Amino acid sequence: MMQQQEAKFGLTKFAEVWNGRLAMLGFLAFATELLTGHGILHQVGLM
Numbered sequence: 001m002m003q004q005q006e007a008k009f010g011l012t013k014f015a016e017v018w019n020g021r022l023a024m025l026g027f028l029a030f031a032t033e034l035l036t037g038h039g040i041l042h043q044v045g046l047m
Helices: 013-036
Strands: none
Touching: none
């Protein structure tokens, strides 16, 4: 018998978990930019 693999795209739990994680990272970058006045690239020394 073949095992059914979980889909990695679309409205799946896997996709929603990663969407939430990336949204939290984006919010953190936005919040630190508001607080410091410098963008994320400036903060890590790339600019």
